[in-house]
Every structure is written in C-alpha cells, then in structure tokens.
Amino acid sequence: MTRRLVIATTNAHKLGEIRGLLADVDVELLSLGHLPPIAEPEETGATFRANARLKALYYDAHLAAGGMAEDTVTVAEDSGLVIDALDGDPGVRSARFLRPDASYAERFDEISRRLAARPEQPRTARFICALAVVRLGTVVFETQGIVEGEIAAAPRGSHGFGYDPIFHFPAYGGTLAEVSEKDKLRVAHRGQAFRALADWLRKA
Numbered sequence: 001m002t003r004r005l006v007i008a009t010t011n012a013h014k015l016g017e018i019r020g021l022l023a024d025v026d027v028e029l030l031s032l033g034h035l036p037p038i039a040e041p042e043e044t045g046a047t048f049r050a051n052a053r054l055k056a057l058y059y060d061a062h063l064a065a066g067g068m069a070e071d072t073v074t075v076a077e078d079s080g081l082v083i084d085a086l087d088g089d090p091g092v093r094s095a096r097f098l099r100p101d102a103s104y105a106e107r108f109d110e111i112s113r114r115l116a117a118r119p120e121q122p123r124t125a126r127f128i129c130a131l132a133v134v135r136l137g138t139v140v141f142e143t144q145g146i147v148e149g150e151i152a153a154a155p156r157g158s159h160g161f162g163y164d165p166i167f168h169f170p171a172y173g174g175t176l177a178e179v180s181e182k183d184k185l186r187v188a189h190r191g192q193a194f195r196a197l198a199d200w201l202r203k204a
Helices: 012-021 048-065 091-096 104-116 181-187 189-203
Strands: 004-007 028-031 073-083 124-135 138-151 167-169
Touching: 012 028, 012 181, 012 189, 048 073, 048 124, 048 138, 073 091, 073 189, 124 189, 138 189, 181 189
Parallel strands: 004 028, 004 073
Antiparallel strands: 073 124, 124 138, 138 167
16 A cells, blocks of 8 residues: 555644654655645535545545546545534534634634523533545545543633634643643544554554
C-alpha cells in the first residue's frame, strides 16, 4: 500500500496535531497546501461521518484527475462540538457557526447567551472527530473519536485552538486549552481518531 498521505486540510493547527500523531509512522505527509489550489467542497452531510467521507472522496477525485491518485491515499476528517442543551449545535456547522468568518470569541459569547436562556439544561457536551481514508475512489478505512465533557462557565486557557477554551474536561479539572498539547491529545477526539489511523497504517 502507498505510504503517501494527503491530509485534506489547510488548518495549520490541525495539521500540526496530525503530524505529531503520525510522527512514528513511515509515511510522506502532504496537506492541501502542497497541492495546486482546489475549491473546497460544500459540506452537505448531516453527520460528521458523512462529511468526512464526502471530503475524502472529493479530494481523491481531484488527485485522480491530476494523475496523483495511484500512489496516494486521501485522509479527511470532520470534527466539531456537540452541546446537548443546544440540541446538538454547533455540531457539523462548528467551523461555520454564526458565520464562516466569525471569531471564536463571538462564537463563545453566542453559546454562552443561548445556554443562559436554558439554565435548567445540563452543560454536557462532546467533541467528535470522524475520519475517512479513500484510495482510488473507495473508502478503505473509517474511524471516530469522541471525548465527553461540559461547557465551562467562561473561556479559560491559552493552549489549543477552536472551542478548546470552553470545553471543560472533568478528569483534568480544566479546559482543554489549559493543559499541554500532549495531555490534550491523549484524550481528545482528534487524537483518538488519528491514533487509530496510525495503527491501521502500520498493519497495512
């Protein structure tokens, strides 16, 4: 099996995490930034798994059109924050919550406002990461990582990125933005998913 992976992301924070998680796997790792520009697909899936599959198949097709698919596998993930009291929002729209260019500070404020309107509801939440691997138009591996927690009363911590500052992980006694990168990835959804990918790659 090929050892060249195209990770379907331009997010530098995500790519940094993924490089660390796959550091001991003998693969050539490329991101979308290493390829000619490709328009992003419309993420129309109702679930993280559907969107991960959609993106992996989409970028694999573009690699095939460019003559790169034969010796390459495409890895795509879709991840986000699911808040029970908000009926699952922001969910699959996590990266576009409020609007695509909204700051995370704005998103935190809106989440706080909506939760304040439902004080009787629990603040339970989870991060979910669905991952799909496609080779030559076929999904050859899928996995999912989930970490359970709750929404903090206020953002805390300067590590991590995205929604990490408002995600309280009870076992750590703080948010995922208050712990080291190593401690975060030990339990986090993306860490779970890409460790499963690393195991699959070693066996493959």
